[in-house]
Amino acid sequence: MDSGDTSKYFQSTCKRLAESFFNTSCEALAKNLLGKVLARRLNDGCIIKGRIVETESYLGGEDAASQSYGNKVTPRNEPMFMSPGTAYVYFTYGMYHCFNISSQGEGAAVLLRALEPLENLERMTELRKRYRKSPKTTLKTKDLCNGPAKLCISLAIDIETCNRQNLISWDGMWLEDDGQDDLCKTIVAAPRIGINCEKKWQNKLLRFYIHDNPYVSKIEKAKMEFMQLP
């Protein structure tokens, strides 16, 4: 679809999230993103969608686990300091990508950790299988996007095309409210995964996920803290 069709599409069928949604504190954005829909339009026009079920907050500044700790700006983490709603995609472990969305606050961003696949699951499966050694291994729906690097592969999120893009205006990726997130009001707060820093920050409950949702990457066995959203 051309750009005229794209804007018509947004007006008629989507409730695309606007600047005001992202211009809030990092923790609030991480919680508010739960239940919202992430949409990605590929070069061939195929639109892939998934519902966000798990996020993590990286506060910047004082947060020892954040890449922007100490308000340190580098060429890599610069999108964390850009306007709320900016995509920050980075490369990690020599082979994977992680996808973040900047929020209000200097160097603050939300990491997307897991999605419930909603549309074009065949395409997600195809993209994921290309990354594997044995393409014959079967992929269950729940394994398509249950991890920060997996969802990047499934939605073809990479640095070249997605980093620094504005999710409020770019037509390659955006967020929607489909009105179905009232089913997701009970959320769990837990420590963030895969970080290694001073314990004070390692233990903070800055990871959020939808309670009892099968698409979450990792379920806490203990230390659960529930919250009800209004």
Place this chain on the structure above:
DNA sequence: GTAGTGATTGCCT
């Protein structure tokens, strides 16, 4: 089902 481990490279000190 879970535990242990190798893969692989750009970024930052």
Place this chain on the structure above:
DNA sequence: GGCAATCACTACG
């Protein structure tokens, strides 16, 4: 030079 906001594979129960 060290290491990373991870994943897939293997082995084992």
